[in-house]
Each structure stands twice: as C-alpha cells, then as structure tokens.
Amino acid sequence: EVQLVESGGGVVRPGGSLRLSCAASGFTFDDYDMSWVRQAPGKGLEWVSGINWNGGSTGYADSVKGRFTISRDNAKNSLYLQMKSLRAEDTALYHCARDKVGWFDPWGQGTLVTVSS
Amino acid sequence: SYVLTQPPSVSVAPGKTARITCGGNNIGSKSVHWYQQKPGQAPVLVIYYDSDRPSGIPERFSGSNSGNTATLTISRVEAGDEADYYCQVWDSSSDHHWVFGGGTKLTVL
Numbered sequence: 001e002v003q004l005v006e007s008g009g010g011v012v013r014p015g016g017s018l019r020l021s022c023a024a025s026g027f028t029f030d031d032y033d034m035s036w037v038r039q040a041p042g043k044g045l046e047w048v049s050g051i052n053w054n055g056g057s058t059g060y061a062d063s064v065k066g067r068f069t070i071s072r073d074n075a076k077n078s079l080y081l082q083m084k085s086l087r088a089e090d091t092a093l094y095h096c097a098r099d100k101v102g103w104f105d106p107w108g109q110g111t112l113v114t115v116s117s
Numbered sequence: 118s119y120v121l122t123q124p125p126s127v128s129v130a131p132g133k134t135a136r137i138t139c140g141g142n143n144i145g146s147k148s149v150h151w152y153q154q155k156p157g158q159a160p161v162l163v164i165y166y167d168s169d170r171p172s173g174i175p176e177r178f179s180g181s182n183s184g185n186t187a188t189l190t191i192s193r194v195e196a197g198d199e200a201d202y203y204c205q206v207w208d209s210s211s212d213h214h215w216v217f218g219g220g221t222k223l224t225v226l
Contacts, residue, residue, distance in 0.1 A: 035215065045152075045160065045203050047215040059214045062118075095159060102207045102215075103150035105171065107159040 002026040002106055004096050009111030016086050020111055022079040022096030030054065030074040033099035036081050037107070038092035046092075049081060050099060064090075086115045119208040121218035128224045129194050137221045139187040139204030147206045149187040151180060154220075155200045163202075164189060191223070199225045 008020040020036070035050040049070040050059045058070050069082040079096050091114050097104035122140040129135040139149060149167050152160040162171050164180040167187065177192045191198055204218040 037215075037217075044201075044220040045154075045205075045217040047217065050214060061214075100165075102148060103162060103165045103205065104152075104160070104215075105162040105165075107161075109159050 002098070004098065004106060004108035006094060006096055006108045006111035009094065009113045011114045011116060012086055013117050014087060014115055016115070017082070017084045018086065018113060020081040020083065020094055020096075020113070022108060024077045024079065024096075024098075027098070029072075029077040034072060034079045035097050035099050035104060036070065036079075036094055037097055037104065038090075038094045038113075039110070040089075040092040043092075048094070051079070083113070086113075088115050091115045119206065119210065119216050121204055121206065121216055123202075123204060123218040123221045125219070126222045126224065128226055129191075130226045131194055131196060133194055135191040135194050135198070135223055137189045137191075137202050137204075137223065139189070139218050140185055141187075141206065142185060144185055144187050144206065145183045147182075147208075149180065149182050150205045151189045152203045152205065153198075153200045154203065160203065194223075194225055196225050199223055 003025045005023045033052045036048040038048050051070045067085045071080045093110040095107045095110040097107045151164040153163045154160040163174050163178050167182040168180040179190045181188050201220045203220045208216045
C-alpha cells in the first residue's frame, strides 16, 4: 500500500523554526517528484514547495521563498521541509504528496504547524 | 500568477447531477486535475488530465475542459459525495508551478 506519513509539526513562536518530515512507503520513492501542500484552518489548498526525483530541482511558492527549504533523502525514503522565520500566516496543516506528472496522488494525512506567541 | 476561480458552494438533491466549474484564462490549454476532500481527511484525486479517472473512482465522476472553463460533473449524486472539491493545474508561465482553485463545497440536500 502506498503511504505517506508526515511528522514534525507543533507549536512554535513567530520567528522560530521547524523541520517537517514525510516517510514514504509502498512505492519506489526515487521514481517520483514530491511536494508539500498546506491548508490553513478553514481555508483551501496552497502548494508550498516541490522537489524533483533526485533533489536537483526545487520550487517554492512566493509566500515561503527564502524561508523554507525542501529536501529529500532517497536512501531513507523521506521528504523534508525546513521552515525558518515562521509567521502566523504559516499556521496550517502541511501535507506531503506524491507528484505524478503534474497531479498529486496520494496525499499524507498532514502534520499541523501552529505559529503563535 | 495564474488564477483558478471556483464557486464557493454548489447544492444538489440526491440522484441529480452536480456540476462544479473551475475558471481560468485559456484553461482549456492546460491539464486540469480535481480532488475531493471530506472533513478531517486528506484530499483524494478524483480526475486527472481533464477527464481521466483513477482506479477506484466511480464512473459517476467525469470531467471536461474547454475554453476558459473546466467542469467536474458528478452524476447520480449520493450523500457520500458531500465534500470540498478543488481543481488544480500546473502553471508553466511563472514560478508558481502548481495552482489550486479556492475550492467548492458540495452540499447534498
């Protein structure tokens, strides 16, 4: 069964940092690009960042560029999102998702990040 | 940046047909994908490449895309179809890469 399990969320003060992880199983991880997509409470979906299969190409939404860094470790079947200079507006449920040539399938259940003083 | 516009809500009676639109400039030239999200759950892909269905998605779900509007059609709507639906495209014209519509809440009356 293809599975994505996120971890690392929590409560952090504005300006703080957090590192999210996504453990993948049930498929050949380094065959796929991966992305992070977030959803603020009661709001819609927002693509955050993506990385190609070997980590050689990355992309970021304008809202997080310069503050977030996506990476992957194919030997560990894991995806990461290093988040710095966090703001209240970064509060959201962060999902990792497998990128299948432009669409996302499947998605993990998400890990909640709350930025609050 | 590319913008996708969805109606905030659509209501339909059980057994009827629901149509959820996704508007965008010349969206017909792009591939549109659709997701269903039920409360407390992760999004699930229901349509990819405008009109293809992943395995396990009922034939009641179909999609079309032309001009400035893509449409997700759900036939013979059931109570279990009540959910939020999002359209998504890949925007090659900017750094925004993947773009989502604002989402449509489907209510089954």
